[in-house]
Amino acid sequence: MSLQKLVIDNFRNLEHVRLEPALHLNLVTGANASGKTSLLEAIHYLAMARSFRTNKPSSIIRYGATSLQVVATVHRETTDTTTHIGIERQRSGDLTLRVGGQDARSRAEIIEWLPIQIIAAGVPALLEGGPNERRRFNDWGVFHVEHRFMETWRHYRKALQQRNRALREGLSEQLITAWDDELLRYGKQLIQMKSDYIQSLLPFAEPYLATEAHDFGPIEIEFRPGHPRGQELEEALTQSLNWDREHGYTHYGPHRSDLVIKSDSKPAVEILSRGQQKHLNSALKLAQVHHLRVTTGKHCIVLLDDITAELDQAHTASLLQDLLQLQTQLFVTSLDESIMDHVPRDVDRRLFHVEHGRFEAVI
Ligand SMILES: Nc1ncnc2c1ncn2[C@@H]1O[C@H](COP(=O)(O)OP(=O)(O)O)[C@@H](O)[C@H]1O
Ligand SMILES: [Mg+2]
Structure with a gap:
């Protein structure tokens, strides 16, 4: 699976974000507290209907907003089909999950669509x-x-x-x-x-x-x-x-x-x-x-948060190479761009820079 388009509204400090991720490597850089982890958290929330940072869903809704929404266009390689998947959470607690324009029957239906893995310093x-x-x-x-x-x-x-x-x-x-x-x-x-x-x-x-x-x-x-x-x-x-x-x-x-x-x-x-x-x-x-x-035959989406803080350089490089070889779609956050040095030239990639919750595609 891979995300072709991603729209996030009112998720932590991300008021409104639209991204067109690359098929393989997406590197997100930015200063501390700019919104890097929040992006990964939003993708994870869409895929699993729960946060990896908190058990209190109300804390992920942007301050002052009444609801959050994450919507993506998802491509499934095994059947070469594309669908829209969405999650909306109200401050009141109501949760709506949508797959292909219809209410999902259960969380399992969404989870099945989007196999996701996260490796992050803060995740147990x-x-x-x-x-x-x-x-x-x-x-x-x-x-x-x-x-x-x-x-x-x-x-x-x-x-x-x-x-x-x-x-x-x-x-x-x-x-x-x-x-x-x-x-x-x-x-x-x-x-x-x-x-x-x-x-x-x-x-x-x-x-x-x-x-x-x-x-x-x-x-x-x-x-x-x-x-x-x-x-x-x-x-x-x-x-x-x-x-x-x-x-x-x-x-x-x-x-x-x-x-x-x-x-x-x-x-x-x-x-x-x-x-x-x-x-x-x-x-x-x-x-x-x-x-x-x-x-x-399913491809995973893999989130690597603050990976250079979690692993040493040699291991980060080999992890990236292994994941790219498995043709996963990667979302990697880092304070700087040095990770790109470890990535072969021909890998489909995009670099995003985030400042105060606003994303800019650099390449
Ligand atoms: N519910 C919320 N509404 C608005 N901002 C929030 C909310 N929760 C956290 N934040 C803020 O979002 C910012 C981005 O956090 P984070 O994504 O963890 O940054 P980074 O990973 O780039 O260091 C932080 O300044 C944090 O205080
Ligand atoms: Mg972070």
């Missing part, structure tokens, strides 16, 4: 972030490559919500466990899909990990299904019934799945340097982009 990374971050990483991949995922997840979530409600309301054991069949059926399918995805992803990460600058031991990713090892999900559910009743929610299941990332058989977060951890983080995201490309 896979290693030191919490399980939520790793689950998101895992689910992102399954969502985009496994078409049954969303449907299965909806069934599972419904059963989980009903069971949790029965637990909270202190209903009888019979009324609580009435949901177990559904929970187990869909829960096991989810566990399988998530685990299969991680298995198939790892070989894609290896080439990106093997660089001279960073000497890793062998990297492994262990999938943790969200229940104790050596036990089946049904056993875990039965055994934790009392715990669940006490706490008012279901303790075990794929909604609690996690990944343990290891280097040389030890938890990577404990033994790798900060620099190595950042490298591992970006290598795993690159692997997802590549895996998606190979399994579905």
